[in-house]
Amino acid sequence: MNLAVREGLLSFRRAPTLSALSVTTIAFSLFAFGLFGLVALNLRQALDQVGDRVEIRGFIADGTAPEAMSVAVEDIQQFPEVAGVTLVTQAQALERARRELGEFEDVFEPGLLPASIEVRLGEGARSPAAVRAVATRLAAYDFIDDIRYGEEWVAKLYRLRTIATAVGLALGLTFALVSMIIIGSTIRMAVLARAKEIQIMRLVGATDGFIRAPFLIEGGVKGLLGGVVALALTGATYLAIGRFVVQAAFFGPLLAIAGILAGGALGVLASAIAVGRHLREVR
Amino acid sequence: MIRFTRVAKTYASGLPAIEDVSFHLTRGEFAFLTGPSGAGKSTVLKLCYVEERPSGGEVRLLGQSSVLLTARKIPTLRRRLGIVFQDFRLLPDRTAAENVAFALEVTGASAATIGPKVLRVLDKVGLKAKADSRPHELSGGEQQRVAIARALVNDPLLILADEPTGNLDERSTRGVFDLLQQINAGGTTVLMATHDLQLVRASGLRTLEMQRGRLVFDSGAGRAGTPAAGTEELA
Ligand SMILES: Nc1ncnc2c1ncn2[C@@H]1O[C@H](COP(=O)(O)OP(=O)(O)O)[C@@H](O)[C@H]1O
Numbered sequence: 001m002n003l004a005v006r007e008g009l010l011s012f013r014r015a016p017t018l019s020a021l022s023v024t025t026i027a028f029s030l031f032a033f034g035l036f037g038l039v040a041l042n043l044r045q046a047l048d049q050v051g052d053r054v055e056i057r058g059f060i061a062d063g064t065a066p067e068a069m070s071v072a073v074e075d076i077q078q079f080p081e082v083a084g085v086t087l088v089t090q091a092q093a094l095e096r097a098r099r100e101l102g103e104f105e106d107v108f109e110p111g112l113l114p115a116s117i118e119v120r121l122g123e124g125a126r127s128p129a130a131v132r133a134v135a136t137r138l139a140a141y142d143f144i145d146d147i148r149y150g151e152e153w154v155a156k157l158y159r160l161r162t163i164a165t166a167v168g169l170a171l172g173l174t175f176a177l178v179s180m181i182i183i184g185s186t187i188r189m190a191v192l193a194r195a196k197e198i199q200i201m202r203l204v205g206a207t208d209g210f211i212r213a214p215f216l217i218e219g220g221v222k223g224l225l226g227g228v229v230a231l232a233l234t235g236a237t238y239l240a241i242g243r244f245v246v247q248a249a250f251f252g253p254l255l256a257i258a259g260i261l262a263g264g265a266l267g268v269l270a271s272a273i274a275v276g277r278h279l280r281e282v283r
Numbered sequence: 284m285i286r287f288t289r290v291a292k293t294y295a296s297g298l299p300a301i302e303d304v305s306f307h308l309t310r311g312e313f314a315f316l317t318g319p320s321g322a323g324k325s326t327v328l329k330l331c332y333v334e335e336r337p338s339g340g341e342v343r344l345l346g347q348s349s350v351l352l353t354a355r356k357i358p359t360l361r362r363r364l365g366i367v368f369q370d371f372r373l374l375p376d377r378t379a380a381e382n383v384a385f386a387l388e389v390t391g392a393s394a395a396t397i398g399p400k401v402l403r404v405l406d407k408v409g410l411k412a413k414a415d416s417r418p419h420e421l422s423g424g425e426q427q428r429v430a431i432a433r434a435l436v437n438d439p440l441l442i443l444a445d446e447p448t449g450n451l452d453e454r455s456t457r458g459v460f461d462l463l464q465q466i467n468a469g470g471t472t473v474l475m476a477t478h479d480l481q482l483v484r485a486s487g488l489r490t491l492e493m494q495r496g497r498l499v500f501d502s503g504a505g506r507a508g509t510p511a512a513g514t515e516e517l518a
């Protein structure tokens with residue numbers, strides 16, 4: 001194993017330019033991935049914040065007994081899709097309107113605005129279908145006069161998120177594939193450069209595992225290094241954007257480490273494929 | 284040690300390379316495998332060290348049958364063989380000692396045991412003084428001795444040599460052949476492919492002659508089991 005580590009790291013001395021090149025290309029692939037990840041992360045957070053405001057409002061008929069209202073509020077609170085319910089009385093509605101639209105203060109008279117029930121939905125229940133389902137159940141109370149919810153708006157929001165996730169996955173997989181091809185071909189070059197050595201190793205009875213190990217280490221180290229460089233580049237870009245454009249969120253430490261490890265895993269996997277192919281071809 | 288039973292080999296691309304080859308080599312023997320180029324000598328040796336698998340028949344080697352041998356067992360088998368080629372197959376960027384040590388390192392030998400073993404076999408092939416030379420600083424004969432040292436370092440039961448003197452002048456050929464006989468005298472079985480008929484005739488050793496993929500003559504066919512005559516006089 002010691003020998004494998006030594007051999008694996010020796011490639012950096014044997015072929016420094018090629019090694020630097022492969023680390024750089026891996027880094028740029030992962031960097032692109034990181035940038036997209038950052039966009040996705042921020043988009044997601046933004047969507048979540050907007051999503052917190054997804055609500056359904058049911059207007060309550062005049063003259064409804066306050067007891068009936070509070071029973072209804074407690075009922076609705078029990079819906080699995082519902083995150084929170086607020087009862088807005090006529091007085092509160094008036095006060096809110098006055099506060100928000102101060103210049104029209106005199107226009108509002110007591111009793112002009114109806115009382116309402118505002119329902120906020122849980123994170124898993126913001127799809128158009130879920131919103132419609134809750135709205136329908138809300139409308140079933142006879143003292144509810146009218147229901148309002150941004151059906152179109154909810155659908156649009158939801159579609160945006162679906163697209164963002166799909167594009168993210170597609171791009172992520174593409175980038176992962178690209179970096180694997182790059183690592184794979186650099187390892188393949190290293191394998192071919194050492195074909196004679198491998199041939200002799202086999203003749204004197206080295207196992208395939210033993211032959212493979214240095215290349216897996218080489219690929220893994222290159223992947224990890226690429227991951228670190230990519231994280232640094234992503235971090236630098238994030239700081240620059242934060243300074244000049246807009247304050248955004250960055251990956252947490254767990255995600256950052258996962259990203260670096262993903263680089264290592266890609267490297268190991270790509271090497272395994274490249275060496276395995278060679279070992280099969282020359283048996 | 285080696286038993287071929289009606290062995291045939293057809294490569295993916297074409298006609299049979301060898302057909303219906305049967306012979307038996309016992310422990311301690313020295314045998315030549317002769318025949319013109321393309322006769323199938325290398326193929327027989329490749330079947331021995333399992334670079335190729337027979338298309339028909341059975342190859343038995345060191346108690347293992349080609350029929351049952353799984354790929355996982357090949358490395359273990361090869362550690363008990365020493366293989367020598369016409370083109371030496373040394374690593375150009377390593378010294379003689381490093382080339383020999385390589386065979387031990389890649390089989391997972393401990394670092395402490397490698398040094399003394401390498402010196403011992405280099406001494407045996409008469410190259411102790413050139414332990415630190417790289418292949419390009421050595422003559423062809425010396426390079427082949429390094430290769431033989433590498434083949435010996437795992438204490439093989441059997442040496443397979445594919446035209447080991449094919450690239451050497453007469454004097455080096457003599458030296459390498461004498462060395463192989465000396466190794467054989469120590470109890471190691473040797474199967475050596477060559478088309479140097481002069482060498483074969485002068486030695487009086489067991490000869491397996493191939494032509495167009497068939498074994499056409501085996502001087503030891505009747506007396507397989509006894510080490511070939513002549514070993515002592517040339518050792
Ligand atoms: N890897 C291979 N693929 C296809 N044909 C081969 C291969 N190796 C050898 N042959 C053929 O098998 C025959 C025997 O070759 P070989 O065993 O190398 O003979 P020799 O060593 O006696 O010169 C030749 O006709 C050769 O062309």
Ligand SMILES: [Mg+2]
Binds near residue numbers: 321324325326445
């Ligand atoms: Mg040949």
